[in-house]
Amino acid sequence: MMGIYIFIFFAxxxxxxxxxxxTAFNSxxxxxxxxxxxxxxxxxxxxxxxxxxxxxxxxxSDWRLHDGIISxxxxxxxxxxxSVPIGxxxxxxxxxxxxxxxDIYYSISIMPVLFPGVIIGxxxxxxxxxxxxxxxxxxxxxxxxxxxxxxILAQTCFISTYCFLIFVARLQRFxxxxxxxxxxxxxxxxxxxxxxxxxxxxxxxxxAAVIAFLFSFENYNTTVFSILSDQTLTTVIASKVRLGISPxxxxxxxxxxxxxxxxAVTYEVLRRxxxxxxxxxxxxxxxxxxxxxxxNKKYKAGFRIPKGITAILxxxxxxxxxxxxxxxxxxxxxxxxxxxxxxxxxxFLEQLQTLESNELTDEELSGGxxxxxxxxxxxxxxxxxxxxxGGFD
Amino acid sequence: MNNFLFTQPFFKKxxxxxxxxxxxxxxxxxxxxxIIPQFYMLDLSFRTNVPPLARGxxxxxxxxEHYSHFIFGSKTATDAFNFVDLGVFGRTIFVSMLVTxxxxxxCYPIAFYIAKIAxxxxxxxxxxxxxxxxxxxxxxxxxxxxxxxxxxxxxxxFLTGVGILDxxxxxxxxxxxxxTGLIYxxxxxxxxxxxxxxxxxxxxxxxxxxxxxxxxxxxxxxxxIPHAKPGIVSxxxxxxxxxxxALATPVVLSSPNTLWFPQLIYQWFNMNDNWSRGxxxxxxxxxxxxxxxxxxxxxxKVRIGEIIK
Numbered sequence: 001m002m003g004i005y006i007f008i009f010f011a012x013x014x015x016x017x018x019x020x021x022x023t024a025f026n027s028x029x030x031x032x033x034x035x036x037x038x039x040x041x042x043x044x045x046x047x048x049x050x051x052x053x054x055x056x057x058x059x060x061s062d063w064r065l066h067d068g069i070i071s072x073x074x075x076x077x078x079x080x081x082x083s084v085p086i087g088x089x090x091x092x093x094x095x096x097x098x099x100x101x102x103d104i105y106y107s108i109s110i111m112p113v114l115f116p117g118v119i120i121g122x123x124x125x126x127x128x129x130x131x132x133x134x135x136x137x138x139x140x141x142x143x144x145x146x147x148x149x150x151x152i153l154a155q156t157c158f159i160s161t162y163c164f165l166i167f168v169a170r171l172q173r174f175x176x177x178x179x180x181x182x183x184x185x186x187x188x189x190x191x192x193x194x195x196x197x198x199x200x201x202x203x204x205x206x207x208a209a210v211i212a213f214l215f216s217f218e219n220y221n222t223t224v225f226s227i228l229s230d231q232t233l234t235t236v237i238a239s240k241v242r243l244g245i246s247p248x249x250x251x252x253x254x255x256x257x258x259x260x261x262x263x264a265v266t267y268e269v270l271r272r273x274x275x276x277x278x279x280x281x282x283x284x285x286x287x288x289x290x291x292x293x294x295x296n297k298k299y300k301a302g303f304r305i306p307k308g309i310t311a312i313l314x315x316x317x318x319x320x321x322x323x324x325x326x327x328x329x330x331x332x333x334x335x336x337x338x339x340x341x342x343x344x345x346x347x348f349l350e351q352l353q354t355l356e357s358n359e360l361t362d363e364e365l366s367g368g369x370x371x372x373x374x375x376x377x378x379x380x381x382x383x384x385x386x387x388x389x390g391g392f393d
Numbered sequence: 394m395n396n397f398l399f400t401q402p403f404f405k406k407x408x409x410x411x412x413x414x415x416x417x418x419x420x421x422x423x424x425x426x427x428i429i430p431q432f433y434m435l436d437l438s439f440r441t442n443v444p445p446l447a448r449g450x451x452x453x454x455x456x457x458e459h460y461s462h463f464i465f466g467s468k469t470a471t472d473a474f475n476f477v478d479l480g481v482f483g484r485t486i487f488v489s490m491l492v493t494x495x496x497x498x499x500c501y502p503i504a505f506y507i508a509k510i511a512x513x514x515x516x517x518x519x520x521x522x523x524x525x526x527x528x529x530x531x532x533x534x535x536x537x538x539x540x541x542x543x544x545x546x547x548x549x550x551f552l553t554g555v556g557i558l559d560x561x562x563x564x565x566x567x568x569x570x571x572x573t574g575l576i577y578x579x580x581x582x583x584x585x586x587x588x589x590x591x592x593x594x595x596x597x598x599x600x601x602x603x604x605x606x607x608x609x610x611x612x613x614x615x616x617x618i619p620h621a622k623p624g625i626v627s628x629x630x631x632x633x634x635x636x637x638x639a640l641a642t643p644v645v646l647s648s649p650n651t652l653w654f655p656q657l658i659y660q661w662f663n664m665n666d667n668w669s670r671g672x673x674x675x676x677x678x679x680x681x682x683x684x685x686x687x688x689x690x691x692x693x694k695v696r697i698g699e700i701i702k
Contacts, residue, residue, distance in 0.1 A: 002506055006519075009503055012577070013526050016537035019547055023540055031540045033547050089418035096399050096406060103696070112427055114630075116638025116682060118655045119675045123430035126437050126668055157426040189408030218530045220641040221655070225662065234641075237532045241645050245539055253533040260528040264521065 017257060024250035027336075031247040038336035043251035059251050068236035071148055072217055075232060078152035079159055079216040080209050086156070087163025087208055088201065091171055110165070112158035117221030124154040124226050147228035154226040155216050162215060163208040170204035431679075438673035459673030478657065485654035486681065489636040492575045496583040496632050497625065499576070504587035505617065509596060520588075527581045535574045535645035542570035542646070566648045574646040579635045583628040590624025591617060626693045634682050654678060 023031035027040040043058045059065065090109055097105050112120065132144025143149045178200075182192045198205075220234040227235055240249060404412045439455050463482075466475035507516045526534065541547050542564035549561030564570045594617060602612045618625070643653035652660075658678065662671035690696070 002502070002510070005502060006506065009499065010522065013523070013580075016534070016541055016577075017526060017529065020533075020537035020540050023547075030545065032545070032550060085414075086418045086422045089415040090422065093415050093419060096401065096403065098398060098400055101398065108423060108427070114634055114682065114686060115431075116634065116655065116675075116678055118638055118640055118658055119434070119679055120430075122658070122662060122671060122675050123434040124426075126672060127430040127433040129668075130433065153426060157422075157430075160422055160426075189406065190410055193408065193411045214528065220530075220532055221638065224640065224659070234530060234532055237530065237536075238641065238644055241532065241536055241539070245536065245543065249533070249536055250540070253529065253536065256529055256533065260525060264525060264528070268521070 017253075020250045021254045021257065023247055024254045026247060029246070031245055031250050040336075043247045044255075058248050059255065062248065064231065065233070065236055065252070068231045068233040071230055072233040075148055075151050075155065075223075076213045076216040078148075079155045080212045082152065082156040083160040083163050083212045084205060084208050086160040087165075088167050088205070090160070090164045091167030092197070094168060095171060110161055113161045115158065117158070117219070118225065120157050121154050121222035121225030124150055124157070125228070128153075145228065147226065147230035150226040150228065151223050151230075151232070154222050155219055158222070159212045159215050162211055166208045166211065167201065167204050170201055174200060434672045435676060437669055438676050440669050442667045442669040459670045460677075462670065463674065463677060481652050481657050482654055482677070484651070485637060488572065488575070489633055492572065492636050493583075493629050493633045495576050496580055497587075497629060500580060500583045500587055500628070504584055505591055505613075508588050508592040509594070509599070523581060523584060531578055531641040532645060534577065535642045538570055538574045538577065539565075539645055542573070565646065566650070568648050568651060571643060571646040571648070571651075571653075574642045575636055575639060578639065578642050579632045582631040582635065586624040586627040586631070587621060588624075590621040590627075594620045622693055623695050626689050626695050630686055630689050633685055637682060637685075638678065 019033065020031070022033055024043055025039055025041070026032060026036055027038040027042055028036075045058050045060050094102065094105060094109070128144040128150055132141045174197075178196050179192050182196050183189075187195065218234065220238060223232055224235055224238065231239075237249065237252070240246065399406070406412075407415060438459055439457070441453060441456055441458070443452050462475065463478055464475060466472055466478075503519075507519050511519065539546070543549070544561055544563060544565065546561075546564075548564070549558075552558045553561055562569075598616055598620075599612055602616050607615070638655055639653065640655040640659065643656050647653055647656070654674075655678070658671050658674045661667050661674060
């Protein structure tokens with residue numbers, strides 16, 4: 001009973017992502033599975049010119065996406081350099097504030113994550129627009145209207161809180177006697193900070209930097225306001241989704257999923273290795289101390305086949321089988337795509353002829369049966385629509 | 394000042410250079426990034442919407458017009474109340490509450506299973522697989538649901554292809570896609586506080602209850618849930634706040650006929666260029682969020698420090 005529920009729950013979590021990943025390999029213009037055209041990598045590469053002349057960019061040929069990724073990286077770096085020191089300072093000071101004030105101090109520190117993201121973006125923009133207006137022409141006016149600068153500030157506002165929480169958790173286990181020992185041995189206060197506290201906090205610094213970067217990289221709610229006329233990865237994705245859904249986005253998502261899994265596995269392996277090293281050093285310490293030799297006896301571990309290998313083997317077998325089937329049935333390669341395109345083109349021409357014979361107006365054509373989707377009726381009311389549009393270049 | 398604010402003299406304790414760094418960092422954060430922007434936005438929400446050049450001129454005065462627009466509609470409107478905006482607002486809050494409750498109901502069994510029933514290696518595997526989907530951008534996760542729920546999407550194609558339905562269901566038009574997406578979006582933020590809270594419960598308490606003849610339901614109601622209360626409050630608060638303030642998921646999944654409240658703010662702000670009104674609506678959203686947090690704290694008697702850990 002419980003097993004079934006867990007299965008359904010995880011199917012709900014992973015199902016959409018898996019289906020999206022599969023659609024990235026379908027050569028059809030609309031991300032789908034059931035009318036499966038051809039197995040292809042075109043959405044990772046150059047995309048295609050659709051049969052009605054529209055250019056659907058793939059990942060490698062989409063310069064708008066590349067610009068967005070670059071500015072997202074710049075913003076991420078800026079946010080990390082600001083929010084990690086801020087979070088560290090705030091967390092250390094928390095240990096020194098009088099206990100009566102500690103609750104208030106803590107509440108102010110965690111307030112930014114309770115604010116809705118849109119509000120942080122808006123308040124930053126309105127304030128800096130005002131500052132830029134007061135500053136006249138010059139440097140202040142320039143940075144006050146610079147989307148990347150504003151986004152760094154707005155994201156730092158709440159990402160600092162996440163860093164703060166990471167540092168607080170680490171500081172709770174800090175042994176104050178280390179500081180006292182250093183002071184007794186004649187270290188200055190500044191030396192204590194750099195030689196004792198910072199090395200102790202270094203794991204927290206690393207994880208705070210990673211968390212800050214990831215939160216910054218995937219933030220949309222705040223960024224969409226504070227970025228002004230620039231673009232980041234998330235705003236590019238949002239304008240693409242509003243315009244209509246293309247398999248290139250599935251390809252992008254699959255790339256991100258793959259990177260995530262690689263990063264997660266690497267992190268897990270590194271963590272286990274560090275734990276093992278720590279355990280070994282502990283063990284060595286115990287052995288050196290132990291007078292009883294019984295503990296020093298070595299137990300030789302027998303060779304074991306890792307459990308994961310069956311899963312990997314199964315995947316390899318299925319992948320090979322699937323690949324041979326795809327090639328055999330001519331579902332992969334140029335010839336398959338050509339036939340599919342030809343079929344669609346003739347269908348498209350047929351539709352065009354019937355439409356022309358019916359003498360429909362232009363408006364009916366654009367919203368009609370030519371693949372126009374009624375869901376997107378509202379986007380034509382959006383004046384910024386064609387500014388974001390990267391279709392016909 | 395030192396004795397008033399700190400346990401030990403601040404500059405002496407940290408050394409001059411480090412103390413200055415602490416003060417600069419904290420004041421920069423609290424004052425310039427948190428407090429001043431919020432107060433400026435509050436100020437702007439009470440001002441008329443004028444072009445930048447007319448600021449400080451005669452047309453730039455304090456007014457309640459943006460707040461009254463939210464409640465009563467524009468001056469030329471015939472309706473007594475602004476049913477459109479109030480409707481969007483009410484629906485956003487109501488749906489967010491339902492989403493929060495749904496998340497709690499979905500997550501509780503899983504959290505209990507991972508924390509108390511599963512063996513450690515299974516639990517670890519389940520936790521890692523819970524985290525992985527949430528490292529993927531919220532927009533792309535919603536996009537994955539959009540592929541499923543679109544009118545010619547995977548589900549409709551499957552249902553019509555197999556022959557269960559003649560015509561696809563309009564998931565997007567009826568906002569079924571949106572609700573599913575909102576539940577999907579922040580489920581992890583319910584799962585982890587719940588898991589942490591249940592995990593700290595001593596398993597002996599559950600067994601003692603069982604030995605004394607308590608039914609499984611009664612054990613949960615009387616032992617596990619009271620113990621997990623801080624986690625439940627924390628999860629509910631986070632999910633509700635994020636759902637009310639969600640913009641990415643509604644942008645991808647909401648039907649063109651309905652708006653989510655942050656989308657309304659976005660419209661005033663970016664499409665209609667009325668920053669004052671956008672600010673006023675943001676303040677309304679902020680007030681609702683604050684009231685929600687305070688109510689949760691009051692009802693369940695938890696401190697704010699327990700909500701976010």
